[in-house]
Amino acid sequence: MSTSKITYLGVMVTIALIFSYIEFLIPIKFPVPGIKLGLANVVILVILYKMGWKAAFWVSTIRVVISGFLFGNPMMILFSLVGCTLSLFSMTLIYKKDSFSIMGVSMLGAVMHNLGQVLVAMIVMESFSVIYYFISLLIAALFTGFVIGIIAQRLLAINVN
Amino acid sequence: MKKNDIILIGTISIIAMIFYIFVFSKEADIVKISIDGIEYGTYSLDKDQIININNSNTLQIIDNTATMIEADCPDQLCIHQASISKNRQNIICLPNKVIAEVISVDETEFDVLVY
Ligand SMILES: [Zn+2]
Numbered sequence: 001m002s003t004s005k006i007t008y009l010g011v012m013v014t015i016a017l018i019f020s021y022i023e024f025l026i027p028i029k030f031p032v033p034g035i036k037l038g039l040a041n042v043v044i045l046v047i048l049y050k051m052g053w054k055a056a057f058w059v060s061t062i063r064v065v066i067s068g069f070l071f072g073n074p075m076m077i078l079f080s081l082v083g084c085t086l087s088l089f090s091m092t093l094i095y096k097k098d099s100f101s102i103m104g105v106s107m108l109g110a111v112m113h114n115l116g117q118v119l120v121a122m123i124v125m126e127s128f129s130v131i132y133y134f135i136s137l138l139i140a141a142l143f144t145g146f147v148i149g150i151i152a153q154r155l156l157a158i159n160v161n
Numbered sequence: 162m163k164k165n166d167i168i169l170i171g172t173i174s175i176i177a178m179i180f181y182i183f184v185f186s187k188e189a190d191i192v193k194i195s196i197d198g199i200e201y202g203t204y205s206l207d208k209d210q211i212i213n214i215n216n217s218n219t220l221q222i223i224d225n226t227a228t229m230i231e232a233d234c235p236d237q238l239c240i241h242q243a244s245i246s247k248n249r250q251n252i253i254c255l256p257n258k259v260i261a262e263v264i265s266v267d268e269t270e271f272d273v274l275v276y
Binding site: 075 | 165166198258262
């Protein structure tokens, strides 16, 4: 990895952390830790499209661990890691073939992010009923995924070199 | 937007819609409380009452609606959750592993003991 690439990814982690902080300040409380708008996913999407899934994975993971220590707790890190990894995995599978727009990729990512968190919650709570919570959030995930996708699309259109 | 985007939105919306129409639309009659996956108790939503759950959480039932009003968990997320009254809605307290789920009885066998 070149120095400039590392610097770039470092800046991206920082921006993602700022987004996480903004979200931390918005007082919308969800019971399963980490389910939220997912502003940080804007950064992950941009990196995925620009540099591929490996770079996106590292930024995502480092962001989750640092923001977990800064604004959350160890339990939240576990939930977010599973959610973010499942989200990135699903987005990686479909983004390249150009059969989905970035909004579609982002929407699937948002749904899978919630699914990952709910799966961890099901295991922790030893309860199947948590899945209903995921279903009730499906439309919300589509909506937030769409908004995040549009923002990422605009950012990708700006060419900074 | 591409064709696959529309298919994705359509599929997920239909799944959500089916649940909203056939599951979440019904009024719930009972609240089932479980701790650590083990059933703690089932209570009628028809009776206004305050339920002490294992000395860690307190659930209040008023007008067929359940609300978590007190908890000793560090994050206090459960007491900020909305009140529940529709079939299969739930309130989760993750640190205490407490889940309160409201259910419409016509979809359960109702062989459970209801207080
Ligand atoms: Zn709680």
